[in-house]
Amino acid sequence: MNTRFWILGGTVLLLFLVFRFLLPLVLPFVLAYFCAKLVAPAIHFFTDKLKWKKKVTVLIIVIITVGAIIGFIGYIGSLAIGQLILLLQKMPVYQQMADRTLEDFCCRCDEMLDLAMGTTYQYLEAQTMQMYESIGNDILPRLSSCAADVLKWLAGAGTGIFIFFVSTLLILLDDSFPRIPDRFRPFVKRLKSAGLAYIKAQGIIIFLIAVVMSVGLLLMRNNYAILLGIGISVFDAVPVMGSGIILVPWALVEIARGNFFGASVLITLFVIATFLREILEPKLLGKELGMKPLFVLMAVYVGAKLFGIGGILLGPVALTVLKATDDAIREE
Secondary structure, three states, X not given: OHHHHHHHHHHHHHHHHHHHHHHHHHHHHHHHHHHHHHHHHHHHHHHHHOOOOHHHHHHHHHHHHHHHHHHHHHHHHHHHHHHHHHHHHOHHHHHHHHHHHHHHHHHHHHXXXXXXXXXXXXXXXXXXXXXXXXXXXXXXXXXXXXXXXXHHHHHHHHHXXXXXXXXXXXXXXXXXXXXXXXXXHHHHHHXXXXXXXXXXXXXXXXXXXXXXXXXXXXXXXXOXXXXXXXXXXXXXXXXXXXXXXXXXXXXXXXXXXXXXXXXXHHXXXXXXXXXXXXXXXXHHHHHHHOOOHHHHHHHHHHHHHHHHHHHHHHHHHHHHHHHHXXXXXXXX
């Protein structure tokens, strides 16, 4: 029993060190390995059944796969950027609408509190001006200093994509690529099935919620339905926060504006998103991973705390490694 806990504790420490220090260095190669595994059956079909040349087949399949991934991300990104530009163009109009809504709200507060008309609005206006000064003095210089970091990140991302592409080609062309030892194959197979189950489950849930959100916002005639739908679906995957942190305050604002139809749509979207995640997540994750949903939620939360957004994926990956290790120890 003590040996088992020592092994699991060492595994936790090793996973933390790998995720913190090693994974950022080898991520393109890890992704290339999984991509090679993904397209390998198609390559075997064309080379074995249709007798195509291997080098030509590998090049065509990899170019099509990587091009499809980049094209899909680029298409979604272009739609999101287009809606973001439209949002920035209409920002003065939205600011005027917000000022009118705030003024009406302040007038009601003055009436309820028996204050002189305009007292609440003047106070909030003074606080807003102070906030704008703080933004101009503190936040904007920081944003300008971050521009160089953003450019470096984009250059690094481009380099990573190139390395990923070349690595995938080399892995597929190398017939003598190291194979997994036989004694580790059951462990790796169990880990692979659990990891793929988690990725598939989260992908299905996020995609469905993004579609539902986008359709609902289109019913509200929102010009940024796709951008907001994707953003809300990502927030919905974050533990504790969820889509309610955006939809519920937004619904309250619509009620204050008298737009009860929009508020009802937002509340309905929140209920549907919660229902989808609560129903699908335990079924897809608990059944495939063989773990209780509470443990999965704890892994996602701890992973997000330690590694940020990427920890939403790394946390359950670490949990699957621990479970596979524990199962292997019990079998021994």
